């Protein structure tokens with residue numbers, strides 16, 4: 113059994129890879145946030161952050177405690193966030209979106225809505241992204257229920273998605 117700290121290190125490595133993937137895919141800003149701001153006259157909106165997801169789905173587990181401690185050391189406690197947007201119940205949601213560039217909870221990191229999943233399928237031919245499956249995989253990394261071999265396979269599948277997005281974008285010019 114790996115230690116809670118080792119589990120967290122693996123989780124943060126996958127978060128870094130997924131952040132690269134989402135950065136390349138870039139659907140939330142272009143396909144959701146900007147069109148909605150144009151439609152509503154630049155009024156801030158909560159998009160999919162409609163609860164304190166960093167809290168409601170997290171498990172009672174030492175690795176989750178470590179994740180929260182690292183998050184709060186970098187971004188403050190939820191109560192410390194002075195510019196919460198109030199349009200979302202989540203304190204980490206400000207007028208420019210989520211302040212957590214890293215150390216998100218599994219559900220926050222994994223979530224993709226239906227229209228973003230459709231864009232991934234239609235734009236890049238990636239059919240393997242199942243957000244609940246990714247959420248559970250991220251939870252298992254944190255709890256240590258994912259073996260090292262499974263972790264390496266999962267990590268590679270995330271890197272493969274990056275390759276697919278990059279290759280498709282390069283072909284499209």
Ligand code: SF4
Pocket residue numbers: 139140143144145159160161223224225226227228
């Ligand atoms: S996941 Fe969906 S609802 Fe949430 S910001 Fe992205 S496109 Fe918008």
Ligand code: SF4
Pocket residue numbers: 160161162163164165166202203204205206209210211212216220
């Ligand atoms: S922590 Fe960030 S991603 Fe999660 S619900 Fe709050 S604002 Fe949304």
